[in-house]
Amino acid sequence: MTNYYTSGEFAKRAHVSVRTIRYYDQQNLLKPSTRSKGGARRYSDADFAKLQQILLLKYLGFSLGEIRGLTLGTNDRQRLLDSLQIQRRLVEERIEEMTAVEAAINSTTQTLEAGRPVDWSQMLKLLNVSVMTQSLKTQYQNATNISARIRLHRDYSLNHEGWFPWLFRQLDLAPNLKILEIGCGNGELWAANHAHLPDNCEIILTDISEGMLADAKKEIGEDDRFSYQRCDAAQLPFASEEFDLVVANHMLFYCSNIPQVLKEVRRVLKKGGRFCASTYSKRHMHEITDLVQDFNPQIVLSSVKLYDKFGLDNGEEILAPFFDQVTCRRYEDAIELDVAEPVISYILSCHGNQTALLLDRYQEFKQFVEEQVAGGFHISKDAGVFICCK
Structure with missing residues (x-):
């Protein structure tokens, strides 16, 4: 049996607002799995996976238009698996980059507190955060496309x-x-x-x-x-x-x-x-x-x-x-x-x-x-x- 949730129940479990859920529906990002006889939205457990992907891609800097295309067919098991694997790699990249930024902040802070001359080139790592985000976006799109192409040839040739x-x-x-x-x-x-x-x-x-x-x-x-x-x-x-x-x-x-x-x-x-x-x-x-x-x-x-x-x-x-x-x-x-x-x-x-x-x-x-x-x-x-x- 499939569990279905109202918009309010779904939003509460996902820790987002009902307004956000409705907006994603209007933007053709996250359609409900079904509707009640009266037309009310009903969401399934599988819809949480797509919402997770939407929120992560939004965090990584993608526009809603870009997310719309990237999440098409996400509820299909293999596409979801491929997406999660690529998301994991991108999160690892983000962790590495933010660790470098943290190190730059700590180094500069310690230098200032000690009264020593500051190497301001360290602060360039902070300025590069927006560039990192753009790189991650390109990387996600490229990795997603190449993964799909390689898998078709590798598994069925x-x-x-x-x-x-x-x-x-x-x-x-x-x-x-x-x-x-x-x-x-x-x-x-x-x-x-x-x-x-x-x-x-x-x-x-x-x-x-x-x-x-x-x-x-x-x-x-x-x-x-x-x-x-x-x-x-x-x-x-x-x-x-x-x-x-x-x-x-x-x-x-x-x-x-x-x-x-x-x-x-x-x-x-x-x-x-x-x-x-x-x-x-x-x-x-x-x-x-x-x-x-x-x-x-x-x-x-x-x-x-x-x-x-x-x-x-x-x-x-x-x-x-x-x-x-x-x-x-x-x-x-x-x-x-x-x-x-x-x-x-x-x-x-x-x-x-x-x-x-x-x-x-x-x-x-x-x-x-x-x-x-x-x-x-x-x-x-x-x-x-x-x-x-x-």
Whole structure:
């Protein structure tokens, strides 16, 4: 039996006001699980989980509009589990940051009380609190999206080797290499293959996002072979002919000026060095696009067709002016599953307009996907990597 609570009972148990509960309903953030015959709101135990997420995201600095999209489908068990795991990581980050702020306050206080000159640079840690909050917001969004994408591929792909082990093999690592990855994301390429890394190598991971670099550090852990640097791939802060290998895993198509990035990659590569750039073709996972457009033709999962910017079909032509030799290796794989939740999570992780169009129709959409995948659902995969030599 499901326990239901009136708005007043629900608000009292959650230590918030009834006005707050009603406001979240009006803002399409927290709808009641059901209503009485007279139309009064009734909330279930499961609604507490969504309220907890709303309040935490609000504390972390998200706007109500951002929270609305991030909490869509939270009552689904797996999405709730994923969200809680990411929330825990963010709370740990906040604890570390606030501990540093506390230390700065204590240090300055002790200095003032002792009558010694104050190192005011310590106070910069206090000024950085707002920057920390913004970093946490970006980190939450990035981590949520990447988690959903990785889980779909990891748990339901037919090729059991997995993308990251396969890509790692294509790198053909040897001892004493100096390696650069541009757009490293959460560092999964290296975390998944950590046991197979040569002992004597140097790996620099870069990304435009501080949040992604923080995730990569956590995924990889303590390892003297790795260092991390925030930078734009179009303006690499490294010397010419510094690296034996540069890696760009599914990131070139996000760059606004691909020729400039390739020019920089060539510059920092040693003569005889290699550049490995992965991407996919227009066939890749087209069944998911077909699925959402069958539900609502207005849904666009990405405003830009990334494979048109840099894909398996045009990649060699784009790379050829910058490298002496370009070869393409394809990763043979597909996805098959008969459960809806991983597909829904993947769809919600995309960078299109789907969240706005599904806010008021989530339960209907969920039922539609469940019907489509029942009995088995096949998703084509067409990804690979270009190996380029300087």
